[in-house]
Amino acid sequence: MARPHPHLPIRPVWLRRRCGHPWPCGPARLSLLTEYRGNRIALLIYLAVLKEEATTHLTELTPTTPPADLTDRFLTWARARG
Ligand SMILES: [Zn+2]
Numbered sequence: 257m258a259r260p261h262p263h264l265p266i267r268p269v270w271l272r273r274r275c276g277h278p279w280p281c282g283p284a285r286l287s288l289l290t291e292y293r294g295n296r297i298a299l300l301i302y303l304a305v306l307k308e309e310a311t312t313h314l315t316e317l318t319p320t321t322p323p324a325d326l327t328d329r330f331l332t333w334a335r336a337r338g
Contacts, residue, residue, distance in 0.1 A: 263287040268313030278329065279310075285333055296336055303330050 265272055265279030272279045280288060292299035307330035314323040 265310075267309075268317060270310045270314065280330070288334070296334070299334055300331065303334055307331060 263272065263280065263284040270279050271277065272281050272284055275281060275283070288299060307326050310330065311323060311326055
């Protein structure tokens with residue numbers, strides 16, 4: 257649990273350390289899907305926690321323009337398809 261992951265975001269701006277894109281970008285998503293292969297529920301719980309944390313951070317950073325709903329960015333892509 258404590259080992260560092262190359263796909264982790266920089267807090268509190270939630271950009272990916274390696275490429276500077278909004279986290280989770282494409283490679284970060286692939287990395288997570290690989291890491292959590294066969295355990296999609298755990299991945300969704302993990303992402304839901306991070307989504308709440310990111311929403312809090314981003315709202316604190318720009319109180320006048322709080323972030324839009326982060327559900328698509330954090331969760332929708334990870335849900336099992338049809
Ligand atoms: Zn990236």
